[in-house]
Amino acid sequence: GAVVSQHPSWVICKSGTSVKIECRSLDFQATTMFWYRQFPKQSLMLMATSNEGSKATYEQGVEKDKFLINHASLTLSTLTVTSAHPEDSSFYICSVRGGAGNEQFFGPGTRLTVL
């Protein structure tokens, strides 16, 4: 399956700062990438679908001005959490889709803690 990496693995920042998370598809050209967030003991919640070369599609209730997504190439998508606040603390996971079974492959996740 596709190999997906994320950077950083974890980040701690002060309230009010912006944090950028990178998602790379290492062996697969992904025209579409997905960004999820996961709270402790909960399932994944889709935040947005990132489309290469065009604007991301955000799910209902997700603020696009707060969670900026850039998908500038077929192998890289970035999620920037702007003016982060403690309630943005979460586990952020990206994913790419491909393969015969329409499989989605997930990155290892980024743990964001906002103090």
Place this chain on the structure above:
Amino acid sequence: GEDVEQSLFLSVREGDSSVINCTYTDSSSTYLYWYKQEPGAGLQLLTYIFSNMDMKQDQRLTVLLNKKDKHLSLRIADTQTGDSAIYFCAEIGGSARQLTFGSGTQLTVLP
């Protein structure tokens, strides 16, 4: 919207078989997936099944699909302590553009 449900917890003894169950509501489901998540990690795709299949076996894993009852199960044979994790069931329908996940089942393997 579509819904996927799983029981939250399952405990088994090492060496026994584990069966994790999942029900879904999407009648147009095309693919169904099982993912494994270990603490602090992303999701690992274990296996998937196409909706026109009843069963799929891959080494210790057996997936059973009852499309009529919209019921999916994952059987892990000879469960080991390394199988302890959260298991997510997910499905995608014909026109859906995203996966719908279940809540996850925490599998605990006891020595």
